[in-house]
Amino acid sequence: MDATHVRRVLAAAVAEAAAVLWPRACAGCGASDAAVCGACRAALAGPLVRERLGGLPLVAAAHYEGAARAIVRAAKEHGGGAEAAALAAGLARALDAATGADGAVVVRVPSSREGLRRRGFDPVRLVLRRAGVAAPALRRVGREGTQKGRAAGERLAAARGSLAVPAPLARRLRGREVVVVDDVVTTGATALEAVRALRAAGARPVAIAAVARARRTGVVTLASAQGDHVA
Numbered sequence: 001m002d003a004t005h006v007r008r009v010l011a012a013a014v015a016e017a018a019a020v021l022w023p024r025a026c027a028g029c030g031a032s033d034a035a036v037c038g039a040c041r042a043a044l045a046g047p048l049v050r051e052r053l054g055g056l057p058l059v060a061a062a063h064y065e066g067a068a069r070a071i072v073r074a075a076k077e078h079g080g081g082a083e084a085a086a087l088a089a090g091l092a093r094a095l096d097a098a099t100g101a102d103g104a105v106v107v108r109v110p111s112s113r114e115g116l117r118r119r120g121f122d123p124v125r126l127v128l129r130r131a132g133v134a135a136p137a138l139r140r141v142g143r144e145g146t147q148k149g150r151a152a153g154e155r156l157a158a159a160r161g162s163l164a165v166p167a168p169l170a171r172r173l174r175g176r177e178v179v180v181v182d183d184v185v186t187t188g189a190t191a192l193e194a195v196r197a198l199r200a201a202g203a204r205p206v207a208i209a210a211v212a213r214a215r216r217t218g219v220v221t222l223a224s225a226q227g228d229h230v231a
Contacts, residue, residue, distance in 0.1 A: 027074035027083050028067030035082030040067040044090030048097055049213045053188045054195055056205060059098045060213035061090030064184050068212050072184060076123040081130075087183075088130035091211050095133065095179065098207035104177040106135040106209075109163070109194050113140055124183050127211065135181060136172075138163045138194055159193040165201035174202035179209055186214040 025032055028040030044067075049060040062068040068090075075083035095106065111122040128135050141164045165173065180194045185208065195205045 027080065028070045035080060036071060036086045040071060041086050041089070043067040044071070044086055044211075045093070048094060050097075051213065051216075053185070053208055054192045056195065056208055057098065058185060058188075058191075058208045058210070058213065059094045060185065060210040061087075061094045062212050064186070064212035064214040072212055075127065076183070077119070079119070079121050079123070079126055084126050084130045087127045087211050091127055091181070091209065092131045092133075094209040094211070095131070095181070098179050098209040100207075104179045104206055105173060105203075106133055106179050106181055107169075107173070107194070107198065107203075108135040108137050109180065109182040109190055110137040110140055124181060127183065128181065136169050138169075138197055139166050159189040160196075161193075163190075163193050163197040165197055165203070170201040170203075173198065176203055177206045178203045179207045180205055181209050183211045184214065185210045185212075 024035050026034050026037040026040055028036060028043065031037045031039075044061050046062065049058075049063055051058045064072065071083050071086055074080055075087055098104075099106070106128075108124045108128060110116075111119070111124065116122060122137075125135075125137070140162060142162055178198055180191055180198070182191055182194075185191050188208075191208045191210075195208070198205045
């Protein structure tokens, strides 16, 4: 019996013992013996959600509901590896569709300062790393307030001016095509603020990609933020 086989046997034994001592439950549905079960992984592997937001294509792996919502929330609160891996697989599909054959620079929306302090990690960065994608982040500026409980217009007003492109990144992105990545797009206020900041820095946003997209109950547009039409 070689050393590799011994390690595999020991790892399986440890995993079996851990399952007895600390039973796992699926983050998506609560089923036992899997951090994310096959059925819930499939919820992130169905048809992509495709829309247009602020004149740009928006591509998400799933709607923000059911198993997808539960897995996103678990990953954001606990940073679980299995949850992040399931979300990463979905985000990778959305990114492939959003970047196209020619590719584009992927830039992520950063976690809020309060969220980063509370969690100790950035969920979007975690998921992107599990997807094997290195994506620089925009920078939070000014005062921040929670977006929870706000209507679409209120979210847009609160997001306006809250993101900027760091100078070294701006130099790299000037004239380049860029895909904006966030974990969940709700009204679209944060994603559109990212688009505004990138355009102000001379970049060319071409699409928005996300793990999940909330059902459209109140949608904001870049035109309403800037007072003009976006083609």
